[in-house]
Amino acid sequence: MASKKFYVVGEYHPKTLLVGVYTPNNQIGNQDYYNEEFLSLVHTLDLPYDLTYFMKLRAPDNNMFLTKGKLEELTKFCSENKIELVYFSEILHPLQERNLEAALGCNVGDRSRIILEIFKKSAHSSEGRIQVEMAEINHYKTRIIGRGTEMSQQAGILGNKGPGETAKEDLRRHIEEKIRQARKRLETLERSRTTQRKQRLESKIPLVCIIGYTNAGKSSLLNRIAKGDVLAEDKLFATLDTTTRELFIDNKKKALISDTVGFISQLPHNLIAAFKSTLDELRYASLLLQVIDLSNPAWKSQVSVVQATLDDLGVKQPIVYVFNKIDKLTPEQLEALQPELEQFQPQVLINTCSRKGVEPLIAYLSAYQL
Ligand SMILES: Nc1nc2c(ncn2[C@@H]2O[C@H](COP(=O)(O)OP(=O)(O)OP(=O)(O)O)[C@@H](O)[C@H]2O)c(=O)[nH]1
Numbered sequence: 001m002a003s004k005k006f007y008v009v010g011e012y013h014p015k016t017l018l019v020g021v022y023t024p025n026n027q028i029g030n031q032d033y034y035n036e037e038f039l040s041l042v043h044t045l046d047l048p049y050d051l052t053y054f055m056k057l058r059a060p061d062n063n064m065f066l067t068k069g070k071l072e073e074l075t076k077f078c079s080e081n082k083i084e085l086v087y088f089s090e091i092l093h094p095l096q097e098r099n100l101e102a103a104l105g106c107n108v109g110d111r112s113r114i115i116l117e118i119f120k121k122s123a124h125s126s127e128g129r130i131q132v133e134m135a136e137i138n139h140y141k142t143r144i145i146g147r148g149t150e151m152s153q154q155a156g157i158l159g160n161k162g163p164g165e166t167a168k169e170d171l172r173r174h175i176e177e178k179i180r181q182a183r184k185r186l187e188t189l190e191r192s193r194t195t196q197r198k199q200r201l202e203s204k205i206p207l208v209c210i211i212g213y214t215n216a217g218k219s220s221l222l223n224r225i226a227k228g229d230v231l232a233e234d235k236l237f238a239t240l241d242t243t244t245r246e247l248f249i250d251n252k253k254k255a256l257i258s259d260t261v262g263f264i265s266q267l268p269h270n271l272i273a274a275f276k277s278t279l280d281e282l283r284y285a286s287l288l289l290q291v292i293d294l295s296n297p298a299w300k301s302q303v304s305v306v307q308a309t310l311d312d313l314g315v316k317q318p319i320v321y322v323f324n325k326i327d328k329l330t331p332e333q334l335e336a337l338q339p340e341l342e343q344f345q346p347q348v349l350i351n352t353c354s355r356k357g358v359e360p361l362i363a364y365l366s367a368y369q370l
């Protein structure tokens, strides 16, 4: 299934195809929802593209990612449409990426690359920027060095250490130096984070963290209940940097409250690793507010993705399910959702459009012993 999409007039870009591949690993929603989310990622990045191609794959192939038949179809499509660059909706192993490039005769990018680029655009603090840089170097390291291996194998045929091998060694050294520098800067920042945390723990002020799937309304909630001025946008990953504010309930300072990076299905491993120190903060929270966009048909899978990410990070803090954007649902729709919502306890239903909309959460926090 292929359809035509927008061009950026007057600006050169390689003829680009987006390939949405729905696989059993996707975890999230149905095929339409999955593809829609992929397009939101692409739009968030303002990535110009020419065509889309959506397919369903029962089991990804270890070497090629696509099965033989699907690969043949796509190769034909790329050559007929003179495609130069293909972005896949899924995370590709560097070997799969190289093999696909060879088979399709195009440059290939994957989900990790798109999310990395979005993170790069949204990181403003020095810690955020270094974390993204670290993830980026690691992403490209495996890919570049992999290609280097092919270069050196060709050189090996001539018997000596050929130009390919020297280039590979230089590159490896250069990348390792970059990683070393980034790690050093991160360590310095981590030390200052540990000092701050120690001060906070000593002061006995509890910490509440707002977590949730990207675009659920986390920053809007912080802005509403703690007079923040965090950028809230209808974009994925608008927030990367942690913002912490004082939370006053009943005119008393109750806690510090933080808003941080959102989660998404199949967040690249490099990024989770790079943001580990930021996310580690969650383990020191007294309470987590998990914000859920109840108006999103895939809200339930989004809750599972967040839960799985928390499990990976070893976070076991108490959670309140904060069902948000209920202003977008009719009373009948809300009523119909009740049986499903029951399973998620404790819960509050809110919208962040007004102070009144967040009152159920304020009442909950007022009664909660942090
Ligand atoms: N209708 C409605 N829209 C909301 C509500 N809360 C947030 N939004 C909108 O949802 C979009 C995302 O809100 P953000 O607060 O940026 O979401 P986030 O969870 O911080 O997103 P990231 O930082 O990108 O992960 C924005 O366009 C908000 O205006 C709500 O209660 N009702």
Ligand SMILES: [Mg+2]
Binding pocket: 218, 219, 220, 231, 232, 238, 239
């Ligand atoms: Mg945000």
